[in-house]
Amino acid sequence: MPSRLLVAGALTLGLSAGPSLAEPPRVVASIKPIHSLVAAVMQGVAEPELLLDGAVSPHTYAMRPSDAGKLAEADMVVWAGAGVESFLGRALATLAPGAEIVEAGSLKGLKRLAYREGGLFEPHDHAEDGHGHDDMPDAHVWLDPANAQVIVAALGERLAAADPGNAEAYRENAGAMHARLGALDGEIAERMAPVAGRRFLVFHDAFQYFEEAYGLQATGSVVVSPEIAPGARRVAELQARITETGTRCLVAEPQFPREMVDMLAADGTRIAVLDPNGAAIEAGPLQYEEMMRANAAALAACLADPAR
CATH class of the missing domain: 3.40.50.1980 (Nitrogenase molybdenum iron protein domain)
Known part of the structure; x- marks a missing residue:
């Protein structure tokens, strides 16, 4: 009898503690560098799934049934954009209809450059060229750490909104990664200067x-x-x-x-x-x-x- 009372008491305490926290969102990231930025923001809360692993280009990749399954179960999908993962362009609407789609290459605040035409590039004046090209923007935006900082900040806010119970962790992680990316930018600038x-x-x-x-x-x-x-x-x-x-x-x-x-x-x-x-x-x-x-x-x- 005493053991039954203890069990009943434990159940009563568990019920009085209120509802348990919801599960973190299931996040799928398309390619490794995007996945890495998502993983940094989610660190300590959950791990995002990587869609495209291995030494294959996203430009020539063909989706597998297992990829479709990951997308169907996702609450959020983070990708660069159709200019990189062309295989995802049409698939997201049908395979992940209920997921929040975050296109990293289209986030507000990014430096954007237009694709260069013809394959033979001419020197250009960086001061006059500027940013914000809207004509077929190059989607490889993550290869500038300053753009990676924009992506990380946006992911922190998107994940905080999707999972309020872990909002503080997402924002703290995003802030820490933002600082590391700034240090990385300075390190690479010093290496490339010569x-x-x-x-x-x-x-x-x-x-x-x-x-x-x-x-x-x-x-x-x-x-x-x-x-x-x-x-x-x-x-x-x-x-x-x-x-x-x-x-x-x-x-x-x-x-x-x-x-x-x-x-x-x-x-x-x-x-x-x-x-x-x-x-x-x-x-x-x-x-x-x-x-x-x-x-x-x-x-x-x-x-x-x-x-x-």
């Missing part, structure tokens, strides 16, 4: 925000679209551009075959492997910072004076 203004050729036009942030200038891209291989005429144009501009650094990406980059490389040309998604880096709240440091180190080494 090579600012030196020219390089990218595989596809993914690094414009990184260039803009740190005073760099790509001469062009091997492919205009990652889905389409360059033809003979384009290869000839690229070879001429490399010679004309004295480009000594070519950028390859691990998600794409590098035969074309190797073919364009001449004597004395260096090749840097950069990854705008950091696919080889373990997913989590530190992935973004590790990815940015790795890309900065690889490009700085590629652009450095040969004697160094």
Whole structure:
């Protein structure tokens, strides 16, 4: 009998304590750098799910049934935008109809740049060019830490609104990550300063925000679209551009075959492997910072004076 009374008393106390806190929202993030920013804001509360893991480009990715299941169960989906994850453009409306959709590339306060056309980039005056282009904005916005700060701040508020019981944690995490991103920005700026203004050729036009942030200038891209291989005429144009501009650094990406980059490389040309998604880096709240440091180190080494 005493044991039954204890059990009944415990149940009574549990009921009088009021309703339990609701579960944190189920959040799905599209690619690793976006997932990392979400994970940093949710740290200590819950872990977001990553949709696209592994060394595959979001430009050429094909959805799997398991991806559809994650989206169907999501309360919130965070992605960069159709300019990056083209496979998600139409799927979100049908596969995640009840989820809040956060398009990181369209958040208020971001620095936005228009996609460069033609694949052979001309030098531009940063002071006159400005920001806020509305004509097909480049969706690789996360490659500028200042934009990552905007994304983190917005995620803190969106998650606080969706989960008021953990609002303080989300906002504190967002503030801490904002500060870390500011420190990261200064660290990369110091690393890239000695090579600012030196020219390089990218595989596809993914690094414009990184260039803009740190005073760099790509001469062009091997492919205009990652889905389409360059033809003979384009290869000839690229070879001429490399010679004309004295480009000594070519950028390859691990998600794409590098035969074309190797073919364009001449004597004395260096090749840097950069990854705008950091696919080889373990997913989590530190992935973004590790990815940015790795890309900065690889490009700085590629652009450095040969004697160094």
